[in-house]
Amino acid sequence: MTATRGFGIDIGGSGIKGALVDLENGKLIGDRLRIDTPRPATPDAVADVVAEIVGHFGWEGPVGVTLPAVIKKGVAMTAANIDPSWIGTDADALFAKRIGRGVDEIAMLNDADAAGMAEIRFGDPAARKGVTALLTFGTGIGSAVFLDGRLVPNTELGHLEVDGHDAEKKAAASVKDNEGMSYPEWAKRVDRYLSVLENLIWPDLFIVGGGVSKKAEKWVPLLEIRTPIVVASLQNNAGIVGAAAAAVEGIEH
Numbered sequence: 001m002t003a004t005r006g007f008g009i010d011i012g013g014s015g016i017k018g019a020l021v022d023l024e025n026g027k028l029i030g031d032r033l034r035i036d037t038p039r040p041a042t043p044d045a046v047a048d049v050v051a052e053i054v055g056h057f058g059w060e061g062p063v064g065v066t067l068p069a070v071i072k073k074g075v076a077m078t079a080a081n082i083d084p085s086w087i088g089t090d091a092d093a094l095f096a097k098r099i100g101r102g103v104d105e106i107a108m109l110n111d112a113d114a115a116g117m118a119e120i121r122f123g124d125p126a127a128r129k130g131v132t133a134l135l136t137f138g139t140g141i142g143s144a145v146f147l148d149g150r151l152v153p154n155t156e157l158g159h160l161e162v163d164g165h166d167a168e169k170k171a172a173a174s175v176k177d178n179e180g181m182s183y184p185e186w187a188k189r190v191d192r193y194l195s196v197l198e199n200l201i202w203p204d205l206f207i208v209g210g211g212v213s214k215k216a217e218k219w220v221p222l223l224e225i226r227t228p229i230v231v232a233s234l235q236n237n238a239g240i241v242g243a244a245a246a247a248v249e250g251i252e253h
Contacts, residue, residue: 007020013080126205134208136238138212183215
């Protein structure tokens with residue numbers, strides 16, 4: 001019998017969010033719990049918050065966890081917007097020990113990959129055909145690329161060099177807030193970034209997500225690129241949903 005409920009935790013640069021998930025429709029069960037990401041966001045400090053969130057819900061099953069990092073076989077290979085001490089950390093083992101699970105009950109994924117998996121499964125059916133690229137705009141820019149619904153894991157397209165700068169340093173949602181930019185001002189930067197990206201990978205569809213997707217009407221219509229764009233249907237909960245599904249199904253990269 002396939003599990004119909006799962007549990008996912010999405011670790012971001014500003015907040016760590018967790019919730020129970022209905023895996024039949026991709027929706028959260030009840031409210032999510034969000035706790036500010038500790039400063040510095042070291043492995044031990046983050047693991048404490050993850051354990052607190054799991055304990056809050058009293059969840060006993062497998063746990064899916066996302067990190068803003070390249071994940072290879074449960075090990076963090078990079079660290080974007082979290083402490084550099086994550087690099088080389090066996091995140092599988094760390095979280096398994098901290099929340100009292102076996103390593104095989106922890107599914108570690110890149111945050112954007114998890115969000116993309118959720119959108120492919122529960123979002124716009126058009127995303128399951130051809131080349132689809134999901135971009136999450138938050139503290140940084142995360143990316144997930146799919147070919148006919150199959151993930152190419154650990155793409156780091158938010159770090160493309162655009163006009164001499166790391167793209168996310170100019171076009172992440174956090175930059176809009178930090179520089180006090182209007183949506184039209186920021187949309188120009190997003191448009192420039194996406195135009196560079198579409199000329200490199202020629203996608204059939206862009207999905208835009210992250211917290212700023214809640215205000216999609218203020219900036220998505222201003223984009224002038226040729227590639228069709230849809231807004232992430234799960235908005236900022238996509239990472240939680242994708243992580244929960246991966247944990248139940250034993251998916252990890």
